[in-house]
Amino acid sequence: MVLSILTAIGVMTALSGGLALLMVIADATIGRYGPCRIRINDSRDLEVEGGQSLLSTLKNEQIFIPSACGGRGSCGLCKVEVLSGAGAILPTELPWLTPDEQKRQIRLSCQVRVKRDLSIRIPEELFNVHQYQARVAGLRDLTYDIKEVRLQLLDPPAIDFKPGQYIQFEVPAYELTDEPIYRAYSVASGPDQHGEVELEIRYVPNGICTTYVHQHLKVGNTATINGPYGDFFLRDTNRDILFIAGGSGMAPIKSILSDMVHTKNPRRTRYCFGAKAIRDLFLVDEMRAIEKQLPDFKFIPCLSAPDTADVWNGERGLVTEVVDRTVTNLDNLEAYLCGSPLMIDACVALLKKKGLPEDRIFYDKFA
């Protein structure tokens, strides 16, 4: 009896151990690709160890390609132009690439493996992207469903970004996710506060990141972010500015405004902020304070469906209706929109109808 149990255990161990050993040997011999060189934008060369995906190889070299799924080929964000050395496009990439992108050799960097020398092209801004260790320095409820998260950067201790850009917040494995995932949030603080990053995060029921932030994150916790990313930032012209935002779309606009205060920007600026009722409004006092600090800035909050108890003398109606009423002169105007895709589509359509050229409309869709 004992003997048969021991044989069973022995055989299983020998078999699994033998196969595991075989795998380890195979991994170290067949799976070894040796050093490879990655040429980036025809100017920089990286010496790397081959064998891993392009995404994680670049990450090890402190170059962060935006990606949301953690390299499983299910988000389609980590696109990179690979000029040579990647072989044919894999069937796992096809669903994410348009015919035009396929022609231009755009690839998903999480599916491309570094097996030989590669030549790739990535936007220069990505060199400015780093990973930051941070500590949660403050949590504040802005409304019943939007939380302000203040992160104090520890390593590196300061971040350099353009107001309006976003970072990616790492959610560690917890109840709702088995592996770390990343979600993008716009920075709400101005770039002059190098050592601190403020985020505004709206609760989405069962959202992996928002549930984590709203129900698990505590002051003093550590957090990991990487960034900055994105091309939503104030263009350097002297046109009038129209900001339109809703909900947590406030964040990048607030960042841009605090930078404008810091640089004493004199441009004529209007900011229409759409909310349903008073309980959805936030940071109104801060915006009023900025009105006093900037020479020509007006904050125009508007309510689309105020509660019966709300005392409200401001604008009423959907944000599109308010923009339609209050914005009359579009000759010298640039519009910056931030919020839900629905709101943005409606506002872009309205602004185009009113005659604003498309190249003067900038937006950041929160999907």
Add this chain to the structure above:
Amino acid sequence: MNEPASLWTILFAAIFTNNILLANYLGMCSFLAVSKEIKTSFGLGSAVVFVMTATTALNWFVYHHVLVPLNLVYLNVIVFIIVIAAFVQLVELIIDRVSETLYTALGIFLPLITVNCAILGVSLFMIIRDYSFTQSVMYGLGSGIGWMVAILAMAGIRQKMKRSRIPRGLEGAGITLIIAGVMALAFMGFNGIL
């Protein structure tokens, strides 16, 4: 089967009358997920043919030369799984190294079928039916081809179906399972041949 079946009968039966997918409904998950395009189905199908044939042979050896002599046949399920997983991993590593085209066509599907229950099913049936080594290899090959025939047929049907109006609740896996059922009935018609 009372008398020992001939090799060709085993092969034919595995492909048509006892199709592992349509008669036993094994290997459903990858069948449902990958049967949208003929091209990818062909890649996955070839990977299944190859892995099924090879692992049946390997498992036959492990069963008859390790498990039976040591009186450990009750461990067969877990041992077979380990052998299949290690084999698939190894083959993927080798293909990746040896040929880029082969890897693109076949290699990327290998991780998908490590956990394909049809692969394990074939190894277990081979024991239940008491096949000899050559019979087992033939049975593995036949089951693989049968699985490939089924997924290719399904991919063809689904490609044709792209423009059909399907009731919303049945889109995707729902209609695929119904079609698989109809196909299974059709394949039962082959029963009269043998």
